[in-house]
Amino acid sequence: MKHIAESTVRRLSLYLRFLEEFETQGQATISSGELALSGGTTSAQVRKDLSFFGSFGKRGLGYGVRDLIGSIREILGLHRSWSVVIIGAGKIGAALAQYRGFTQRGFNVVGVYDKDPSRIGVTLDDITVRADAELERDIQRLKPQIAVLCVPGDAAQALVDRVTKAGVKAVLNFAPAQIHVPKGVTLRAVNMATELEILAFGLSHPEERAS
Amino acid sequence: MKHIAESTVRRLSLYLRFLEEFETQGQATISSGELALSGGTTSAQVRKDLSFFGSFGKRGLGYGVRDLIGSIREILGLHRSWSVVIIGAGKIGAALAQYRGFTQRGFNVVGVYDKDPSRIGVTLDDITVRADAELERDIQRLKPQIAVLCVPGDAAQALVDRVTKAGVKAVLNFAPAQIHVPKGVTLRAVNMATELEILAFGLSHPEERAS
DNA sequence: CCTTGTGAATCGTTTCACAGCC
DNA sequence: GGCTGTGAAACGATTCACAAGG
Numbered sequence: 001m002k003h004i005a006e007s008t009v010r011r012l013s014l015y016l017r018f019l020e021e022f023e024t025q026g027q028a029t030i031s032s033g034e035l036a037l038s039g040g041t042t043s044a045q046v047r048k049d050l051s052f053f054g055s056f057g058k059r060g061l062g063y064g065v066r067d068l069i070g071s072i073r074e075i076l077g078l079h080r081s082w083s084v085v086i087i088g089a090g091k092i093g094a095a096l097a098q099y100r101g102f103t104q105r106g107f108n109v110v111g112v113y114d115k116d117p118s119r120i121g122v123t124l125d126d127i128t129v130r131a132d133a134e135l136e137r138d139i140q141r142l143k144p145q146i147a148v149l150c151v152p153g154d155a156a157q158a159l160v161d162r163v164t165k166a167g168v169k170a171v172l173n174f175a176p177a178q179i180h181v182p183k184g185v186t187l188r189a190v191n192m193a194t195e196l197e198i199l200a201f202g203l204s205h206p207e208e209r210a211s
Numbered sequence: 212m213k214h215i216a217e218s219t220v221r222r223l224s225l226y227l228r229f230l231e232e233f234e235t236q237g238q239a240t241i242s243s244g245e246l247a248l249s250g251g252t253t254s255a256q257v258r259k260d261l262s263f264f265g266s267f268g269k270r271g272l273g274y275g276v277r278d279l280i281g282s283i284r285e286i287l288g289l290h291r292s293w294s295v296v297i298i299g300a301g302k303i304g305a306a307l308a309q310y311r312g313f314t315q316r317g318f319n320v321v322g323v324y325d326k327d328p329s330r331i332g333v334t335l336d337d338i339t340v341r342a343d344a345e346l347e348r349d350i351q352r353l354k355p356q357i358a359v360l361c362v363p364g365d366a367a368q369a370l371v372d373r374v375t376k377a378g379v380k381a382v383l384n385f386a387p388a389q390i391h392v393p394k395g396v397t398l399r400a401v402n403m404a405t406e407l408e409i410l411a412f413g414l415s416h417p418e419e420r421a422s
Numbered sequence: 423c424c425t426t427g428t429g430a431a432t433c434g435t436t437t438c439a440c441a442g443c444c
Numbered sequence: 445g446g447c448t449g450t451g452a453a454a455c456g457a458t459t460c461a462c463a464a465g466g
Contacts, residue, residue, distance in 0.1 A: 121238030186413035202397035204288025
């Protein structure tokens with residue numbers, strides 16, 4: 001298969017959310033134009049995004065909402081469930097551990113870890129914070145594919161090294177640090193400072209703002 | 212000025228972080244190649260990014276670390292401070308309100324708001340959660356430029372409408388909903404579901420992962 | 423007639439490569 | 445000699461436009 005751009009995957013995720021909304025509203029069929037409108041893109045873009053993976057529509061008619069939901073879920077890899085460990089049970093880690101959107105979308109939080117003895121044993125909804133010393137053993141046992149990193153910046157790289165060595169194949173990094181992963185591991189980073197700085201840039205250069 | 216790509220702004224923010232690190236280590240001067248290495252890009256990219264805004268280096272020598280920090284801060288609009296309101300004092304809103312990285316980078320949280328009476332009056336570090344009915348009055352008084360939205364998806368659009376009408380010019384949306392802003396307002400969204408789904412896609416298509 | 427799927431054209435970003443300068 | 449700044453080339457993504465199919 002050809003290389004797929006991240007922007008395409010991001011839009012597919014967006015389409016999926018809209019399609020689910022259309023489905024709950026009982027709409028059976030949808031055109032690329034309608035879908036484009038919800039997502040702020042163009043009909044050609046929607047069709048091109050889908051065309052990388054196959055032909056899902058009927059000419060003259062559009063896409064079956066239910067079918068397209070199934071196809072996109074399949075494309076994104078949501079036809080199965082994924083196991084997630086959250087590393088760092090501070091404010092953000094705890095908030096994520098209790099975030100219902102995770103489970104709702106098939107991402108099961110199988111463990112939350114912290115180094116701080118005062119956090120270990122704390123219960124977050126139905127999950128108990130464990131000692132970070134247990135990480136390797138638990139990863140070998142529970143085989144989570146994804147680690148979500150919510151620790152201070154200076155602890156981030158060492159923990160990523162540990163979890164990837166133990167077999168984690170994808171990392172979502174909320175720590176304010178640039179981290180590196182071995183080849184074969186997928187990495188994404190959400191950096192609050194960068195998001196705010198992009199906003200500040202937009203505020204400072206109103207003549208050429210993106211939105 | 213020519214239009215600047217978001218990817219350029221994002222990298223500038225990244226360079227700034229590395230430069231600050233180099234500065235604390237006492238390094239006086241840096242080449243585009245060194246900077247590129249830290250940020251996982253190329254020296255040509257670094258030079259091109261900077262060239263949109265001027266000439267900051269010395270040929271044969273590189274860039275003065277301190278000077279370049281100043282120049283990038285100026286470019287990003289960090290030579291002044293920005294006021295932020297956080298809307299929604301649930302888990303994520305509260306975590307952000309107490310996040311030190313905000314203030315450290317010149318973003319002052321001047322208010323946290325919630326609709327839920329049981330949250331109103333709660334103190335988060337040195338700031339007290341206020342009733343969301345006070346939003347408009349407070350925005351008129353304190354003139355925050357940025358709103359960070361941490362509310363349930365179905366409440367998001369109405370709140371964005373309110374804060375933009377009251378004068379907020381940039382919105383960072385953590386709510387799991389697609390929202391629209393008037394022209395002239397900068398919008399960014401961080402969507403947990405999308406981030407995880409991009410990871411799931413990467414896990415499901417190992418032959419063509421991005422990293 | 424309406425809407426998809428897609429090659430071709432366009433547009434934007436990154437990489438190359440080198441002249442200019444310290 | 446080494447490194448910047450920058451046009452030009454290469455690459456990649458989006459948009460166009462239309463043939464094909466219901």
